[in-house]
Amino acid sequence: MSAELSITPQAELWARYSAGLYRNEELGFSLDLSRVNMSPSEQSAIAEMFPMAFSAMAQLEAGSIANKDEGRMVGHYWLRAPQLAPTPELEADILQAIFDVNAFCQAVHAGEVTGSGGKFTNVLLIGIGGSALGPQFIATALASSHDKLHMSFFDNTDPDGIDLVLSSLASCLATTLVVVVSKSGGTPETRNGMLEAQAAFQAAGIPFAPQAVAITQAGSKLDQTAQSEGWLKTFPMWDWVGGRTSVMSTVGLVPAALQGLDIDSLLEGAGQMDSLTRVPQVKENPAAHLAMAWYHCGQGRGSKDMVLLPYKDRLALFSKYLQQLVMESLGKELDRKGQKVNQGIAVYGNKGSTDQHAYVQQLRDGLNNFFATFIEVLKDRQGDSIEVDAGVTSGDYLYGFYAGTRKALYESGRDSITITVNEVNAHSVGALIALYERAVGLYAELVNINAYHQPGVEAGKKAAAQILALQSQAVEVVVSNKASLTADEVAKLANASDVESIYGILRHLAANPSRGIVRQPGKTPAEDRFGKL
Numbered sequence: 382m383s384a385e386l387s388i389t390p391q392a393e394l395w396a397r398y399s400a401g402l403y404r405n406e407e408l409g410f411s412l413d414l415s416r417v418n419m420s421p422s423e424q425s426a427i428a429e430m431f432p433m434a435f436s437a438m439a440q441l442e443a444g445s446i447a448n449k450d451e452g453r454m455v456g457h458y459w460l461r462a463p464q465l466a467p468t469p470e471l472e473a474d475i476l477q478a479i480f481d482v483n484a485f486c487q488a489v490h491a492g493e494v495t496g497s498g499g500k501f502t503n504v505l506l507i508g509i510g511g512s513a514l515g516p517q518f519i520a521t522a523l524a525s526s527h528d529k530l531h532m533s534f535f536d537n538t539d540p541d542g543i544d545l546v547l548s549s550l551a552s553c554l555a556t557t558l559v560v561v562v563s564k565s566g567g568t569p570e571t572r573n574g575m576l577e578a579q580a581a582f583q584a585a586g587i588p589f590a591p592q593a594v595a596i597t598q599a600g601s602k603l604d605q606t607a608q609s610e611g612w613l614k615t616f617p618m619w620d621w622v623g624g625r626t627s628v629m630s631t632v633g634l635v636p637a638a639l640q641g642l643d644i645d646s647l648l649e650g651a652g653q654m655d656s657l658t659r660v661p662q663v664k665e666n667p668a669a670h671l672a673m674a675w676y677h678c679g680q681g682r683g684s685k686d687m688v689l690l691p692y693k694d695r696l697a698l699f700s701k702y703l704q705q706l707v708m709e710s711l712g713k714e715l716d717r718k719g720q721k722v723n724q725g726i727a728v729y730g731n732k733g734s735t736d737q738h739a740y741v742q743q744l745r746d747g748l749n750n751f752f753a754t755f756i757e758v759l760k761d762r763q764g765d766s767i768e769v770d771a772g773v774t775s776g777d778y779l780y781g782f783y784a785g786t787r788k789a790l791y792e793s794g795r796d797s798i799t800i801t802v803n804e805v806n807a808h809s810v811g812a813l814i815a816l817y818e819r820a821v822g823l824y825a826e827l828v829n830i831n832a833y834h835q836p837g838v839e840a841g842k843k844a845a846a847q848i849l850a851l852q853s854q855a856v857e858v859v860v861s862n863k864a865s866l867t868a869d870e871v872a873k874l875a876n877a878s879d880v881e882s883i884y885g886i887l888r889h890l891a892a893n894p895s896r897g898i899v900r901q902p903g904k905t906p907a908e909d910r911f912g913k914l
């Protein structure tokens with residue numbers, strides 16, 4: 382196949398590009414599938430599946446219980462078109478939340494709401510998954526020297542990672558606004574981050590509650606904590622917004638507005654893309670183009686990985702953001718009929734041309750198990766560029782590397798999609814997010830899965846809870862025994878059968894001296910002995 386492709390005449394490729402390019406001048410956006418080796422007949426076969434996908438999306442937008450397993454509506458599209466919400470109450474809730482976000486952030490910027498050290502200078506956002514990835518992506522994509530507040534994140538329960546962020550905030554904790562984000566309000570990593578931040582405030586003698594903001598569903602554990610401790614502010618989150626599609630809700634709007642970003646433009650860009658991707662004709666709909674290409678490349682089974690190559694540093698976190706959006710939405714064991722399908726599309730990537738010096742070698746010459754998505758940004762920078770060679774700028778190089786890689790991949794029979802935007806700004810970032818949200822929704826309909834639940838995540842959470850329960854049993858046995866014990870002996874005394882887990886727990890504790898446990902290494906893990914320090 383690659384030999385055939387490599388001899389496709391340039392003129393034919395140019396004609397295919399020109400005739401097939403989806404573009405919208407007003408939005409400053411185009412989508413090119415000319416380097417996806419999909420014949421017209423294959424295109425029409427996939428296009429025939431779309432009417433039912435369009436109608437499912439229309440029902441979803443009209444307020445159907447699209448997430449049947451969890452009995453929920455799926456309403457992230459209403460966030461940028463509140464008039465489309467299925468009830469006047471929901472419309473009013475969305476508008477009120479946007480109003481409150483603006484009012485609060487204006488008061489912070491104006492110094493009407495302050496920290497104990499005066500006007501806020503920093504934001505520490507604590508969240509994980511959909512409650513961190515979107516805010517992090519937007520913060521990085523749209524950062525500038527005019528940012529009103531400096532952004533930091535706790536997005537994990539890694540003590541060392543937390544310390545690193547805290548050390549960077551040490552001199553400005555008294556002017557740091559802490560925003561704790563959790564839709565469910567009960568996610569352990571986020572709760573731990575909140576407790577770590579509270580401890581740091583306490584150690585510095587700064588009251589935490591007057592500098593803390595919660596974003597969560599009414600009545601959640603986090604909501605209760607915020608209420609009972611008298612936190613500065615609580616913003617609502619709704620059950621009809623999924624975590625991975627929550628970036629246009631208070632989850633993404635509060636941090637973005639605090640940073641000083643143009644949230645109206647973000648919502649407008651998303652809303653404009655929503656209008657284009659609502660169109661029920663494949664040819665006219667860029668999200669349908671994308672979903673069609675995904676279906677073709679992976680044969681509707683996700684057999685090829687999606688490699689994201691944005692040629693713009695600001696978009697480096699987009700692949701991380703899309704990893705959750707795509708993989709948590711599409712990675713499902715069962716289809717809607719309950720049949721085992723093990724669907725999904727693996728997503729990875731970072732940025733071009735950096736990745737050309739890392740893994741692009743394999744993309745070009747190695748396993749052909751992927752399709753690439755290039756993101757090209759036409760505007761190089763604000764202001765002019767110097768020439769790095771006669772008549773050539775750094776931006777020309779970046780373009781050259783993108784175009785060259787696209788060509789080289791095509792010549793070795795590897796499919797690629799190119800998305801082009803005029804520039805990276807709040808409007809185009811909103812549009813890109815909306816494009817992928819819709820493409821994921823449409824693709825999920827094509828393969829008949831529920832894109833809006835995440836049953837698999839629960840298994841890991843339950844297993845983690847079991848390990849933590851086992852830890853207290855194991856510690857009790859070790860500290861109440863005079864002699865040191867092997868993991869097998871600890872397991873026996875704790876009445877537990879999972880010796881390997883006990884070994885792992887004790888080895889971890891022994892590596893942290895303040896936990897009071899020592900390890901005497903034996904020849905093998907089974908011969909290691911654990912005792913009181």
Ligand SMILES: O=P(O)(O)OC[C@H]1O[C@H](O)[C@H](O)[C@@H](O)[C@@H]1O
Pocket residue numbers: 509510511512562563564565566567568571624625709835838
């Ligand atoms: O916002 P939270 O309720 O804290 O959830 C944070 C994240 O954790 C979960 O495990 C889900 O799989 C994600 O979809 C979610 O975004």
